[in-house]
Amino acid sequence: MTAVAELMDYAEVVERFDPVLGLEVHVELSTNTKMFCGCENVFGGEPNTHTCPTCLGLPGSLPVVNGKAVESAIRIGLALNCEIAEWCRFARKNYFYPDMPKNFQTSQYDEPIAFNGYLDVTLDDGEIVRVEIERAHMEEDTGKSLHVGGATGRIHGAEHSLLDYNRAGVPLIEIVTKTIEGTGERAPEVARAYVSALRDLLKALDVSDVRMDQGSLRCDANVSLMAKGATEFGTRTETKNVNSLRSVERAVRYEMTRQAAILAGGGSIKQETRHFQEADGSTASGRTKETAEDYRYFPEPDLVPIAPSREWVEELRGTLPEMPAVRRKRIQQEWQLSDAELRDLLNLGAVDLIAATVDAGATPAEARAWWVATLAQEANTREVELDALPITPAQVAEIIALVNSGELTNKLAKQVATGVLDGEGSPREVVEKRGFKVVNDDSALLAAIDEALAAQPDIAGKIRDGKVAAAGAIVGSVMKATKGQADAKRVRELIIERVGS
Amino acid sequence: MPTISRDEVAHLAKLARLAVTDEELDVFAGQLDQILDAVAQVGQVADQDIPPTSHAVPLTNVFREDVVKPSLSQQQALSGAPAEEEGRFRVPRILGEEQ
């Protein structure tokens, strides 16, 4: 469709230019109801079944603010070290688009509820970058359009479109950073780390599902370049549709190499919206902003101002959970992890799962072993994120407890986990259904041991000569004979007893 | 106060999604000019330090509880639709891009 853009080698880009970033993140709140009406706030559903006069923008309808959304906005603001406005208003942002029922978005303009904050972001090597937050404000989401008749269901070439307003009016918090400068070659990494840290924070606050794949967390990346030594910002582009952490990093990196090539060739950057293309990691030109949009903002007359009392703000501050960064520090100490180990757990998305498994009774080492080895592999084969596996930390702890009590061997325990993942029920149910029962009856084991020793007469001698490792072969035979339902440790003890006696 | 030109009227019409005719452009240019002239006297307070009033009644913090209320049925939601398809509002092709 579009000509392949010329790109500059990344090393050269960072040698010649300083990147300047600005990140805008939209977060859908996981309130029960929408921002301004009592319709249920759920993802999906039959089209246009979660709508009412207000979120359809019917003539005569009026908005009423969801108090819980305001509470979430304030908590997010506080967690981002923001000041909370003593008094602020909603404003109307006027522009026409079919997915927006009123043809204005009820948003906030020059009076955001939270402003002037920061978020400390830890990079892979442990370096901490402080990202300054300009503002966090409340607004509403739009409906969803389905494009019919085009080749790929995309907007271009479509014959007509179909609109579903179930998502219209879902509460959004828009979090805008100040310009992020001085990150040099690490700009793409900083962008990714920022969105990742923000995601963790929002998750800890329990205010959003933060599912980038479902659009409940969306990032727009503003990127511009300054030639080394320049004092003024370059023209920026705004890349939308960046729907995963990896994409954030790729999009920033791509824009840097694309813009650098243009600037180096004597060209100039068009101020425009660009779209991230998941397939090849490139960005494509969207609408050019010839003139600044004229949104004709004005205070929303249908809603009264919000004046959060300082008492309320402090009360909400008291509800903030331990911040993810602090928690990580604590966990690292408690679990005695090296920086590298912690980073691996974080990359795997295993920290919360392990912590929850520990809370359910396992030791950190046991929990870690399960999530990092067995379950991470399962997630890999099933091609899902670790936290999307259909097993709960409590269930993992239960399996660990069964092993510790001797009711399951490690080998059986893994099969139980697979059973749970396959939807066979709770660990106990899987044990029962599959008839797993560790053979604890010594006489049955002794019979099997005798049989195995008789089949391999030279081994008994070796053991008697002190070559205890030779017992392994007998253990193997016994395990085979008992179909794995024997406790290998006990079998080994019995063999040594038997041979020695 | 600036007088409003025909081009400016055309720009406003575009912003407001009104496919005005050439004839209307002239009429509106004249009338808007006349009205703006008449209302321009509010400008006399522009540089005065007076707090603006956006709401007649000084209420604050009017919130709703986060409790689900029944929505309209799909049929009710679509009852006024000029066109519908598969439970959705059918609209002409959208130029441009998703926001």
Added chain:
Amino acid sequence: MTDLIKLTAAELAEKVQKREVSAVEVAQAHLDRIAKIDEHVHAFLHVDAEGALAAARAVDEAETPASPLAGVPLALKDVLTTTDMPTTAGSRTLEGWVPPYDATVTRKLREAGVVILGKTNMDEFAMGSSTENSAYGPTHNPWDHSRIPGGSGGGSSASLAAFEAPLAIGTDTGGSIRQPGAVTGTVGVKPTYGGVSRYGLIAFSSSLDQAGPCARTVLDAALLHEVIGGYDPMDSTSINAPVPPVVAAAREGMKGDLKGVRVGVVKEFAGDGYQAGVTRSFEAAVEQLRALGAEVVEVSCPAFTLALPAYYLIAPSECSSNLARFDAMRYGLRVSDDGTHSAEEVMSLTREKGFGPEVKRRIMLGTYALSSGYYDAYYGSAQKVRTLISRDFDAAFEKVDVLVSPTTPTTAFKIGERVDDPMAMYLADLCTIPSNLSGNAAMSVPSGLSDEDGLPVGLQIMAPSLADDRLYRVGAAYEVARNDAAGGALIHQVPELGGKA
């Protein structure tokens, strides 16, 4: 039975309650009247005979009356949503639209057993002072068919003066209840902003719009005020306070004593531009108030002279945004959807076709006033003027209990006389606008006929916010005194209709 249509709402309610007459008979008498004469008046856009009779039947079958107005017919301005009748707001763009929800006012009327006869004509989206801007043709003033019945609620005021209904609902953004009341010799009240829910009222200018009662007597207006007033959680600007005791105040006023009441005559609303007969009628009314024992003083409200310009910036600005939703996507008119036009083009073509010239003019004006370069000079300044006007009211109400002025500078003008001169048309609201900008309560009560043209004149009474009861006390006292002096209610001097075209 024809007498029924000449009775007041209070009288009708009493007869229905005492079972002297059935609600069905009352409804039928008014439906007959409408059938007979509305072709000459054109007060109604839609009459729902079946629905009205069914509602009346329910009143007759009820053991106890649902309210003091149970069984009384009413004409509803077509700007409030109704699930059983189309709601057009006088616009082509909403022709035939049947809303899936009732306005709160509609619901309260139904719950009170008020019998809704139909929907009344109005200036398109309530923009106008003559009802000539209706897409469905003008309404004629029952006093003189060649003249306007006021606007935007000309259908409601005309239905009262033509004895088609004893009660009506209007909405008042800049005077659209009071000015039609004045020019048709009827009573109209704009309650305190926030006193009556706006939920289901198709917005013209959200910060100014207020629904209110229209009637032929002050007491009837009070009875209706108590039915429709009160807190509504669906409207964020609704005041959470009891409805002021307006009925008690009206009954108190009817005793004819205004001793101790301080009345301020607004100095700025006199002189050039005021028809001599209007001025004389006003002066006589002030004398009458004095005779009732009121203490009359002159009060200056200098900022009131800026009210009209401020209004013609604020109302169009808000309307440009409020009317953006009429875009042919979800409801209402759609033209040129022939497969060759984009959504944006269909929006523009439909809005061009569906809106009349006054609506387009105000949308353009508002779009201009909100534009980034002009906001401060126009919208911003207008909001400062709004503050000054409220301050003038506050200062005045320190000294007096109510303010008075003529409701409108002239009597009903000829249909067609001002259509091509927007500024001349706008002058009709000169005296009514300040109360919309400040949100306080105001009433128009008939003050007799202008001596030079024999047409009705209105006395405007203004009271502080939430002191609506003062209007009723003063208005009722004046009404009784004037009727006594004139030998009967003004409304009975309306020429007999029917034969005359």
